[in-house]
Amino acid sequence: MSNGNEKATILVCDDDREIVDAIEIYLQQEGFTVVKAYDGEEAYRLVKQKGIDLAILDVMMPRLDGIHLTMKIREISSIPVIFLSARTEDADKILGLNAGADDYVPKPFNPLELVARVKSNLRRYRELGSAEESSGAHVYRVGGLKIDDDAKEVQVDGETVKLTPIEYQILLFLLRNKGKVFSIEQIYEQIWNEDAIGADNTVAVHIRHIREKIEINPKEPRYLKVVWGVGYKIEAAEEKKQ
Numbered sequence: 001m002s003n004g005n006e007k008a009t010i011l012v013c014d015d016d017r018e019i020v021d022a023i024e025i026y027l028q029q030e031g032f033t034v035v036k037a038y039d040g041e042e043a044y045r046l047v048k049q050k051g052i053d054l055a056i057l058d059v060m061m062p063r064l065d066g067i068h069l070t071m072k073i074r075e076i077s078s079i080p081v082i083f084l085s086a087r088t089e090d091a092d093k094i095l096g097l098n099a100g101a102d103d104y105v106p107k108p109f110n111p112l113e114l115v116a117r118v119k120s121n122l123r124r125y126r127e128l129g130s131a132e133e134s135s136g137a138h139v140y141r142v143g144g145l146k147i148d149d150d151a152k153e154v155q156v157d158g159e160t161v162k163l164t165p166i167e168y169q170i171l172l173f174l175l176r177n178k179g180k181v182f183s184i185e186q187i188y189e190q191i192w193n194e195d196a197i198g199a200d201n202t203v204a205v206h207i208r209h210i211r212e213k214i215e216i217n218p219k220e221p222r223y224l225k226v227v228w229g230v231g232y233k234i235e236a237a238e239e240k241k242q
Helices: 017-029 040-049 066-076 089-097 111-129 165-176 186-193 202-216
Strands: 009-013 033-039 054-058 081-085 103-106 139-142 144-150 151-154 159-161 224-227 231-234
Touching: 009 017, 017 033, 017 081, 017 111, 033 040, 040 054, 040 066, 054 066, 054 111, 066 081, 066 089, 081 111, 081 202, 089 202, 103 111, 111 165, 139 165, 144 165, 151 202, 165 186, 165 202, 165 231, 186 202, 186 231, 202 224
Parallel strands: 009 033, 009 054, 054 081, 081 103
Antiparallel strands: 139 144, 144 151, 151 159, 224 231
8 A cells, every 4th residue: 555645546447448548637736656457357457466556446347247346355445435327326336345345436427526425435445554643542442342543453352353345434423422322424524534425325225234244143233333313422331131
């Protein structure tokens, strides 16, 4: 991963070469290095071989589609993944997020919005990957759940849990404010730094992923609770089973 003083290397993969070239122009204007691919297999090879910091992937591609490509990337890397797709139905968006994508931009897209999303996702990724500054004990815990925000590490019952940058930011936000309920809109606006328009599915999918990683039984969570009709919270103290 590039350090904070360098511009990142962005992988752009789409079978439409004109779209790839257009995205390359806008990213290069911002000083990013761009690596291009035109099918999923080629993109996966580049992720393994190059120092890729973020991937922009089309969903519908030959040889290996964006959904399965992202699932393969998640086996080896936690780099941010942004999907591009002409398919804007909620079901397709959820499918992409379930595969491990961090963000989703429908076609036709505003290039300036895409660049802004690249920057915001990279910022979260770099913040999660950097443990250089340590000005004190920034440790948050409830029961067996612990976040060391200096080390950017999450543990459950002493076992390290690997989260994506967005999952980490959501969990850290809720744990810092344990006992307080936040609506889906409040969570989205806090983490994505933009208005929560159609944010329900995005937040819900990430919450489900967090539960699958930190809860023994995600259907009966100890920590990350839903308050029906209101939102989500981290319990101020772990509930004891009778």
